[in-house]
Amino acid sequence: MDILTSKAEGILTIEFNRVERKNAITGVMYQAMADALVDAETDDAVRAILIVGKPEIFTAGNDLDDFMKNSAPVDGVPADMRPVFQFMRALSGSTKPVVAAVSGAAVGIGTTLLMHCDLVYAADNAKFSMPFSQLGLCPEFASSLLLPQLAGFPRAAEKLLLGEAFLAQEAYDMGLVSKVLPLEELRPYAARQAAKLVALPAASIRATKSLMKRSRNAAITETMGAENALFGAMLLAPEAKEAFTAFFEKRKPDFSKFA
Numbered sequence: 001m002d003i004l005t006s007k008a009e010g011i012l013t014i015e016f017n018r019v020e021r022k023n024a025i026t027g028v029m030y031q032a033m034a035d036a037l038v039d040a041e042t043d044d045a046v047r048a049i050l051i052v053g054k055p056e057i058f059t060a061g062n063d064l065d066d067f068m069k070n071s072a073p074v075d076g077v078p079a080d081m082r083p084v085f086q087f088m089r090a091l092s093g094s095t096k097p098v099v100a101a102v103s104g105a106a107v108g109i110g111t112t113l114l115m116h117c118d119l120v121y122a123a124d125n126a127k128f129s130m131p132f133s134q135l136g137l138c139p140e141f142a143s144s145l146l147l148p149q150l151a152g153f154p155r156a157a158e159k160l161l162l163g164e165a166f167l168a169q170e171a172y173d174m175g176l177v178s179k180v181l182p183l184e185e186l187r188p189y190a191a192r193q194a195a196k197l198v199a200l201p202a203a204s205i206r207a208t209k210s211l212m213k214r215s216r217n218a219a220i221t222e223t224m225g226a227e228n229a230l231f232g233a234m235l236l237a238p239e240a241k242e243a244f245t246a247f248f249e250k251r252k253p254d255f256s257k258f259a
């Protein structure tokens with residue numbers, strides 16, 4: 001199983017478990033995470049959600065092979081019903097508190113998804129990146145809105161226009177993560193924070209989260225629509241094909257022939 005889910009003591013834990021592919025996320029994995037989140041939404045026994053990777057890798061982002069093989073529109077399946085949309089909609093719309101524990105690399109959607117979590121803990125080996133422009137793509141799932149809001153435009157531009165990677169301390173300074181911890185303390189600390197949420201009155205947690213998010217919900221939905229229309233087209237363009245092919249051929253992409 002490339003995604004492990006478990007429920008215990010009020011916490012739904014979702015764990016990336018595809019370490020041989022650096023936890024790169026396939027459609028099947030997005031669907032498993034979406035289904036777990038949708039189920040949690042109506043399960044009163046779940047009072048907090050914890051998303052974790054492995055000590056050496058959070059996730060390498062979307063599986064690039066999946067991007068190459070499964071990006072064309074499918075007859076009868078609206079684009080926003082694809083598993084990645086179902087997952088991000090369920091995460092962004094979750095009324096339950098979501099805690100993420102990040103160690104190792106968090107690439108692409110691996111960093112974007114953190115902007116939709118509530119408490120984000122990073123190990124001192126965490127490394128974040130959103131290399132969309134390097135892949136011939138553009139930001140997705142409201143990162144073009146939320147990152148400039150968090151970090152300010154000039155710093156967000158380094159991360160989104162150039163796709164520069166950044167370490168845990170910078171992520172903390174930018175406001176993307178709540179706290180940086182030594183790697184061995186990350187998972188137990190995140191679990192303890194989730195347990196604190198479980199012990200608090202669920203109605204209070206729901207109300208607080210909803211109030212904190214309400215002023216930006218409409219903008220997030222609108223931005224996701226604009227981003228994802230562009231993203232879907234760019235996935236099928238030759239620049240992305242060159243980037244994905246270059247990754248698997250272990251060479252630098254050559255974008256010089258594209259205007």
Ligand SMILES: C/C=C/C(=O)SCCNC(=O)CCNC(=O)[C@H](O)C(C)(C)COP(=O)(O)OP(=O)(O)OC[C@H]1O[C@@H](n2cnc3c(N)ncnc32)[C@H](O)[C@@H]1OP(=O)(O)O
Nearest residue numbers: 020021022024060061062063064065105107108109110140
């Ligand atoms: C809507 C969502 C959008 C997005 O998420 S866009 C972002 C897409 N992701 C990426 O562009 C990241 C690609 N991966 C990497 O840059 C690197 O990996 C890492 C920095 C994450 C790790 O580097 P290292 O430790 O040197 O590992 P390795 O040798 O590159 O990878 C080990 C095996 O894992 C496969 N793999 C890694 N990432 C992906 C991926 N994203 N999709 C498919 N496969 C991936 C490789 O090919 C390789 O495989 P083999 O051992 O056969 O050579």
